[in-house]
Amino acid sequence: MSSEQKKMGLTRVLARGVFRFRITLLVVMAAITLALGFSASQLRVDAGFMKMIPLSHEYMGTFLDYQGEFVGANRIMVSLRNEDGTVFDKEFLASLKQATESVFYLDGVERSSVTSMFTPNVRYSEVVEEGFVGGNLIEADYSGTEAELREIRERTLKSSWVGQIVANDLRSAMVVATLQEVNPDTGEKIDLQAVANKLEDIRSELESESLEVNIIGFSKAMGDIANGARGVLVFFAVAVVIIAVLLYWYTRSKRLTLLTLVTASLPVVWLLGLLPLLGLSLDPMSILVPFLIFAIAVSHAVQMCNSWKLDVLAGADIRTAAEDSLTDLVVPSVVALAANVLGFLVIAFVDIQMVHELAITATLGVGVMILTNSLVLPPLLSFTRMDQHALDRLTGKGSHYWFWEKLSILATTPKAWVPIVCALALTGYGIYQADQMHVGDLGDGVPELRDDARYNQDVRAVTSQYSVGVDVLQVVVEADGDNMPCVQPELMQQLEEFELFLRQQPGVASVGALPGFVKGVTQNYAETNPKWHVVPGNRAQVAQGVAFATRDGSTLMNTACDAMAISVFLSDHKAETISGIVTAIKAFKSVYDNDTLTYRLASGNVGVMAATNEAVTAANPWVNGALFASVTLLCLAMFRSLRISLCIILPLALVTLLCNAFMSLLGIGLKVNTLPVIALGVGSGIDYGIYLFERMKHELDARDCSIQEAFFEALKQRGTASAFTALTMTVSVATWYFSDLKFQADMGILLAFMFLVNLFGAILLLPAIAAVLFRDRSFAKQPEEPGFVAESESKRTSIAQEGFPRSGVYSGN
Structure with missing residues (x-):
């Protein structure tokens, strides 16, 4: 007996077994469909930050090691723009204060990271005859008098915050905060969609004809993407209509058209129902998979219906035609679907959880399609009669x-x-x-x-109004030694060389680092003499500058001062820009890594992109x-x-x-x-x-x-x-x-x-x-x-x- 006949015999036995219990199978399949349909109502759309990054990558090791110490990649920026004046306006500052409080109380926001003109970590300092004078930009007892507004203006202009949280034209100010992955109060994962919706609520509460609100950040972007992804339902409906028209044109039968659409919908329902049971969710990327599964299922169902139709036209009764179609198609259909499975599975080589879930989701969809195409459609065909007008149209037509x-x-x-x-x-x-x-x-x-x-419009507005770009690459420099190793002059001078090296690279807009800050403090102590804009040569003077840096929290260094964050603000996040700066840093690292200093890539949103x-x-x-x-x-x-x-x-x-x-x-x-x-x-x-x-x-x-x-x-x-x-x-x-x-x-x-x-x-x-x-x-x-x-x-x-x-x-x- 040939291999073909053995294969034919096995498929014939399978087909006869299916049709022997066809009513039982259909009842069981209907019950499973109803149960999974109810389970599908529990499905969530989840766009977790950690799902979208390659956690095992070297750069993400740096990111995870220091995400609790430095400003993370998941930042929120809420910018308010006064269309009728400057930020030094009573009504504008009232809106800014409201925005600051709203962001402060958002679920998952790291409270100490909130930065605005109203927060105590935003200070100014100036050199006067008696020494230094400094304080908050806006005092806690601010009441909005004209004298206070003038004083706030003077303090702002004396500070280094213009271009950072205050726009260069003094007409905009922003609130910046870092969002955590897990809510510290509840221990639950942060719902980025909920955060994005609350940010949009802040916009709707504040925005008016005289006040424009721009909101950017990972959570807001994911929220906008998730909202756009929900629109796939509209395209799903449009595609169903188009496919229905094409099916009717192809089959010439309303019954076969309806049967094909219903059967092709089953693997989609089963897939969406299985995901919550397996603890999985859909994200904006994999939300297209059910749509694709439906299209593939339609094409498979068409082949089965076409085979059945041709057998009926050749004179077979509907049950025999359905059984013969299953016998003929079960093996090639499974082989064809195996090719689909291989196409889905190989993308799991991308070491990102979201891609792994995409591969699992698609493989599940194809797997259940094998069952629905083999165990549901052929038995249903055995109860279906060809439309008479379709028979009249097809019979005898060459x-x-x-x-x-x-x-x-x-x-x-x-x-x-x-x-x-x-x-x-x-x-x-x-x-x-x-x-x-x-x-x-x-x-x-x-x-x-x-x-x-709207989000990309907001990005353009923020980048055009402020000096600090939204694309940040952080390099963490680890220093070996005890008792605040960062205050060593030799170490600070090496960091200064690195900072200068970064500023010279194409695509770099600005660099924020501890050496530059210490040089500024040293210059201020010398009555702002430009000659003293240098890294001091003794430990005490370096420590003096570092002490001032601690007032900005953990922006530039950690508490032990054995790790310093060098923030590189890029002009954009295009592929060539990122690869160029990363390649340059790797070249510098290969030469200057030593027992004292270790340069580690990378954190910040550009660090995530690079990884x-x-x-x-x-x-x-x-x-x-x-x-x-x-x-x-x-x-x-x-x-x-x-x-x-x-x-x-x-x-x-x-x-x-x-x-x-x-x-x-x-x-x-x-x-x-x-x-x-x-x-x-x-x-x-x-x-x-x-x-x-x-x-x-x-x-x-x-x-x-x-x-x-x-x-x-x-x-x-x-x-x-x-x-x-x-x-x-x-x-x-x-x-x-x-x-x-x-x-x-x-x-x-x-x-x-x-x-x-x-x-x-x-x-x-x-x-x-x-x-x-x-x-x-x-x-x-x-x-x-x-x-x-x-x-x-x-x-x-x-x-x-x-x-x-x-x-x-x-x-x-």
């Missing part, structure tokens, strides 16, 4: 395959070189263009949001390598031929290269959001090649025909279905382009590109490669028992005579 006949000439040796030469030219262009693709963000603001989003970019760069070759190795093994296991595997894999490799070039052309960087796209596209796109080639191989094994004839038969039986599923998935994901979130729009464009171009690769390039590699027509023919071949061939022939292409095996998604 099919015309002139387009497929014309296309089949690509499987002949002379004509095959046309697509191959075109592919080689595209390969050269793809290599050139893909070489210009960058890792990380390529624009200003938050790239996940559109350029005209994420490096994690993506490191994972990218592993993701692509593992992906193509796994799908190649899948092809080898199925066809047991290296040449056949090459025919399928080479078009996929070209499409992947062109996707990278496409990203470069569109200005889309390789990031956590876009890296999974290639894996998903390859995992889904391989189906086209597998099922077209499977039919070609079968035709060549079953009868004496040329490669062109075999490809023509494959196109007749599978080409239309493949084209329909490609169109369905392309249209579904293309609707994401209209999302409020730019990263969703980017993912939609890239996935649509890969789904569609993968189809072109399968029907244009695959036969050409086959014609060149298989000039001897040797397709590693597998012996089959005559009975099985004769039965399947006679069934296909009878259908073909009626003008209907037999699509017995799933033809890809």
Whole structure:
């Protein structure tokens, strides 16, 4: 008995078992669906800060070690702008005080980090005849008199806070605070969405015609992203309508259209219900996965319904047709879904929890799809009758395959070189263009949001009004020794060299460090003589400057003064800016790291970006390598031929290269959001090649025909279905382009590109490669028992005579 007959026997036994208990199965599946539907109502959208960073990266080790001592990467900035005057206005300061109190009492805010003109950590100092005079910018007993306002103005101008929390034009002032990951009062994880909503409440309470409020920070960005992600429901509904129209056009049956949509919705409901039971949640990135699962499920359901329909048209009763369809499709469907699973799993190489959860979520969705497609849809089909008008329209209607006949000439040796030469030219262009693709963000603001989003407008407003940028890279310098090692003059001078080195780097807007602060204090003690703007040569004078620095809290150093934070404010967070400064710091570190001083990268929001970019760069070759190795093994296991595997894999490799070039052309960087796209596209796109080639191989094994004839038969039986599923998935994901979130729009464009171009690769390039590699027509023919071949061939022939292409095996998604 051949391997094909053994496989056929097993699937027939499985199909008979399913239909023997079909009513019981449907009842059980309905009960599970109801239970998981209720569980899905408990699902949360979670955008935790720690989920989005590569915690095992070296930089994040520094971040975690010092997140409790220095200002963290998760900061909030609330800026108020007086449209009718300056900040030295009674009404404006009343609003600023209200904003300060509101931010102070936000859940998860580290109280000691709150900084504004009203907080005691914002002070001024000046040199007078008697020595130094200093104090708070705004005293605790402030009442808003004209004299007090004039005094506040004088103190502000004498301080170093202009450009930091007071705008350069003196018309804006801000409140700055650091948000913790866990609420210290309750021990629970901070709900970033709730924080973002409360920040928006602060804006609505304060903003007026004369007062503009700008709010930026990680939590606010995540809140805006989560709110935009909820809009995916609208695109889901639009896609369902579009798919329903396409399905009806394809099936000519309202019943099959409705059945396909209902069955495709089941894995989505099951997935959303399983996530809370497993302690998982959706984040703004993985919220698109259910949408993608639905599109894939539709394409699988279409194949099953199409197979059943053609059997019914050939004269089979509805139950037999449903059982035969399950028998024919269960193995190739599982193989196709295995390719999808591989595409989802390999992205787990990116060492970020959010990406791991994305891989788990998508794998769960595909896993339950196997059950719903095999155990729910075929039994339901056995109770379904074809619409009479659909039968009348399809019965006796011949099919015309002139387009497929014309296309089949690509499987002949002379004509095959046309697509191959075109592919080689595209390969050269793809290599050139893909070489210009960058890792990380390529624009200003938050790239996940559109350029005209309110948050990005707020970013531009804050960066234009203040001297301190929102993109901060912190380098922690650890000093060895006891008893305040930072007060040693030699150590402070080495830090001064590092600070000067940083200021000279491209993309650096400013640097905040302890040496510069100590130099300023020393100059003030010398009656502001510029000659004394130096690091003192003795320990006592350095200690004098460090003592003043302690009044600013832990901004510049920790309590023991054995770790100093060097804050590098960048002009932007573009990929080349970050990589340039990080490379420069690493070069400095390689020379000047010693037993006394150790330079550690990196904290701050740019430190997180740098770690994420490096994690993506490191994972990218592993993701692509593992992906193509796994799908190649899948092809080898199925066809047991290296040449056949090459025919399928080479078009996929070209499409992947062109996707990278496409990203470069569109200005889309390789990031956590876009890296999974290639894996998903390859995992889904391989189906086209597998099922077209499977039919070609079968035709060549079953009868004496040329490669062109075999490809023509494959196109007749599978080409239309493949084209329909490609169109369905392309249209579904293309609707994401209209999302409020730019990263969703980017993912939609890239996935649509890969789904569609993968189809072109399968029907244009695959036969050409086959014609060149298989000039001897040797397709590693597998012996089959005559009975099985004769039965399947006679069934296909009878259908073909009626003008209907037999699509017995799933033809890809």
